[in-house]
Amino acid sequence: MGTKRRRGGDGGMEENTMAILDTSCFSKSTQHVADDRLAFLEAVRSGFLVPENAAAPTNEMYKAIFQILKDENSLDLIMSSYQLLLELDKRFPRVYFSVAEKSESSSSLLHDELVVVEEAWSPYSLGTDVSSSAKQQDHNKTSGSFDATAFHLLIEDLAKVPDDVTTEETGLKRLRNMLLFQYLVNVLEGDFIPRNKSFKENSKWTTLRDSLLSMILVSRKINFKGLIKECLSTLCELSQFSIDSSHDVRPPESGSTEVTERCHAALAIALPEVVKRTCDSVQKLLSMIIELDSSKMAADMDGLTTRADGTRTPATEIILEELTYDKDILFPFFQALDKPKLKLDMIVQYFQKYIPKTSVRTRRSNGCEIDSTFGGMLKCFSDGNSTKSIIKKITNEAAQLLLAHAFQAYILLPSQQSTESNKGIVDNSLPEICNNMVSAFACLKKTDSHTGILPFGKEALLTAAIMLSKS
Structure with a gap:
């Protein structure tokens, strides 16, 4: 496995782009601030996605984009920051395979080398598993990092479908949290898939053990069984939400401005598709967890793991146990599972x-x-x-x-x-x-x-x- 340092944008580019933002105003919500943030997102897109040979944005830029997605209440900013993060991750992956070059003196078949980019920005903060202090919480608030606990709490929040989502504020919050979850799962997938493929090719367990998904699941901050149960609840609740006409986002009948009506109309159009894709992300997360369990079992049988890797009940057993004892979710689960x-x-x-x-x-x-x-x-x-x-x-x-x-x-x-x-x-x-x-x-x-x-x-x-x- 190779490592590589990511080349961040030059200092002048970062300074000019970040200058568009007033980072001290993230707690405010004015049209001027919103316009500045949209201009910032467009500047990042123009500076790092349009040029063919552009370097990746700096970590500070990534943090600012993620913070917009995590904290904003503007539909335009939420959608723009989400789409920009996906495009940046596709252009500048954190983990990927480099094409192995065949030596003239060697006729042996070479596997593509797994490359992990050192110091690349990640939305996750999984470096330590100790209890969070106030200082660490403040750091997470400003950097936009998610630890295992925050990830678990986000899934719990998605499972709690409110009785009334007709207000703009409630609808935007749910849409933002669903897009946030989709992005976080997308990051896990981009990290896990190449690592798991590499493990199957060369049986190097440490490569897979160091994946973001593995570090989340072994964290003492979360209950693994509880996490799986929350995923089941979220999948069933969101699936029902997407087909239940009573949870329809409609504009208020009176007292609404033209701008508000347009926002409600946009939410009504976007929400069903976002809910569907969130269900897909939950299934994707469960599939990766089950695949990780399978790879860990193979590593155990080959004697590649140690006591430090710990043991846990496989996700499949937890799901089957839950389906056995909670008949109410049996049909909704298989109906939602596609x-x-x-x-x-x-x-x-x-x-x-x-x-x-x-x-x-x-x-x-x-x-x-x-x-x-x-x-x-x-x-x-x-x-x-x-x-x-x-x-x-x-x-x-x-x-x-x-x-x-x-x-x-x-x-x-x-x-x-x-x-x-x-x-x-x-x-x-x-x-x-x-x-x-x-x-x-x-x-x-x-x-x-x-x-x-x-x-x-x-x-x-x-x-x-x-x-x-x-x-």
Whole structure:
């Protein structure tokens, strides 16, 4: 792994650009200050994104942009600062792969080298895990840094959907916090993905252990199990919020100026899409945590970890436990979850908790052989005794909905007929999966004749029948 010092903008550029801001007025909210901040954002864009060979902005500039996103109450400034930060991170990544140059004297294949930019600005402040003093809190307030506690609190805040979001102030605050969360997850992803790829190529655990995500999760300032639960709550609440017409942002009926009405109209247009993308970011965060757990388990098996790395319950187990004991979030969670591989894997593991296990199998055993794949799970529903045992524990309706969601996720997987691309989840061909779906629903109907096939189940069966007719 290589390290590199980021070249900041020259002193004159920083001084001229920062001079646009009156940093002592961040607590004020006047039109003049807003105009100055918009001019500052545009100056950064012009000075560091437009030129082809421009250096990265200095840390002070990054801090100022992030502080605008974190503290502003202007829709224009919130959106502009958010978009600028994303573009800067794309242009000047903190962690990336450099193309390895092949030596003339060597014929061996070289991997791209992982480069971590030293002293690059980050919105996170994770250098120490001691209790925050007043001085540290003041520093975080001015620098715009987020520690593990602040990140956790932000997720908690997102899960608390207010009853009334019709006011401009409330709507802007929620939009700002959602964009802030999206950006923070984007930073985690940009840091984690290349590190995890590097770990899989060279098995260097320290590379992944030093990732921002890993440092947040091992922090003593947060409760890991609580963080996962808050992610589930946030995903379910925001998903419901996005489809609930009662949480509609509308302009006041009276006493509003033209400017206020335009602001409400902009919020009404922006909020649904921002909510959707925030749900995507929550899923992205959960996926990265699960992937980190998987890599850590691989490092443990290879003896690469130490006692200092600690132990924790894998996120998947926490999610399954929460879904098991809180039935109210079972359907909202899988309805909101739109990452096919994650959804299918979760449903298969959820069903495994209820598939009857036989301690000794004989030729006359009627039980279902445990199979950790989707195809194996479906085969368990072709057995009457196994099906009866499952629906006794989770109800026929729940079984139908979960099977339909799993089938939907399966057909959305890329190259779903390839066993290599989905190893451990899918091991059957598409026609066989479709036949097993039809058999499973037939067995459910036969086992519980009083419960018909639900509309969602009928859609899944129709899809399976159409695919079979085309195969």
